[in-house]
Amino acid sequence: MTQRYKMVLAYDGRAYAGWQVQPGQRTVQGECEAALQTISREQSRIECSGRTDAGVHARAQAAHFDLERAQDPDKLRFGLNGILDEDIRIISLAPVSSEFHARFSALRKEYRYFIWNDSYVPPDLRFYRLHCPRSLDIDKMRAAAALLLGRHDFASFCSYRGKGEENTERNLLGLDVDRDGAEIVVRAVSEGFLYKMVRSLAGYLIRVGLGNISVEQTEAILAERCRTARVPSAEPHGLFLWWIDYPAEFQQ
């Protein structure tokens, strides 16, 4: 009897070419699948809620996989954490109904983009904050964020992966900008994001905060439905996949 497992994991994206297995590259999926094979003695594919790019971190990525022979979930988790480097940690692992799918069952995803707005980044944070030495106007960033909130065609705020025929409409449920001293956090919540959408939103809000683009241009850029140089993609090392929300029956 095949058993499905849900797993929540955190990782430091620095050493990885992103989530997805790629030939000759060290990836989070690749490391996890290799460790799972060692522990379970089965070859199994691990599907995540949404692939993260090279250098992007995760505080709570979710994933699922199937095993032909059911295993004790705590032993699996301890075994995986024993094999994996400390920059990947399995936070929880539990059997789940075969109805569960890490990507399709997700209700909401939360990303957080961290900016350090001061002349120097504290060295302990240097790999996890975008350094922005010039002063950012938080009120302008919030005003632009408010215009981006809700259901829009976000074609101007993503990178096309394929032929460009995909549906680029998304519902942005939350886009908050908060400051605590030098630290600015952009929190984005949606049922689903487009490719590089959060980094594009962060990159755009930073340009607004710097005064390079006026808040009023936001609606025009949205209406263009086409990627422009006015929407840069912020660097990956400030981005964390923070939380995935599932229906109650799939929460652990």
Add this chain to the structure above:
Amino acid sequence: MTQRYKMVLAYDGRAYAGWQVQPGQRTVQGECEAALQTISREQSRIECSGRTDAGVHARAQAAHFDLERAQDPDKLRFGLNGILDEDIRIISLAPVSSEFHARFSALRKEYRYFIWNDSYVPPDLRFYRLHCPRSLDIDKMRAAAALLLGRHDFASFCSYRGKGEENTERNLLGLDVDRDGAEIVVRAVSEGFLYKMVRSLAGYLIRVGLGNISVEQTEAILAERCRTARVPSAEPHGLFLWWIDYPAEFQQ
């Protein structure tokens, strides 16, 4: 004319055998003095507010040094930051009166000890948080901290460096314990600390929080004026030298 400079710097302690120059070891003082010599073409000693141990981090260490030939402080700072690895950053650098002494002019020092109280430490924090998987009772930690506050002989809460004839009385102006989710911060403020005092206070409070020592034993341990196994020294990687307070005329 000799000119004195005050400098504030931050560092990630991981790669360093502490502040103080030691033969054959990579130290913060050693790296800074070498960089300063390259920039200024003078050999100069850099004195800090208080030496940090191997592996201890700093958000705002303060130091002073003298140069025979006065230099533009901004050029010095840019030059030093250009030479130093990114795990040391000079935050500020300015000429200061020769009355200023990084150690003797300090009014108050603040250290923060960071604990992650959950089954796993988020990988991005793994080098900067003490991992404490067992649940900590924050109320007990606070009650013990309240007993340690004020002027006491802290001989039981330090490591002797030398012959043990030094004065081990100190005035603990603040010892706060705060929790935010899994993160617990112990904030210690004093005019001056003994060797390994903050790590001893943190190690002791953790034992109290775990229930290994009762709050009521605190006064007896203080009264013993002697290091005991009941006061372990918490690991260095959770400790940050956070802030040094100087009289207004020496603030920048």
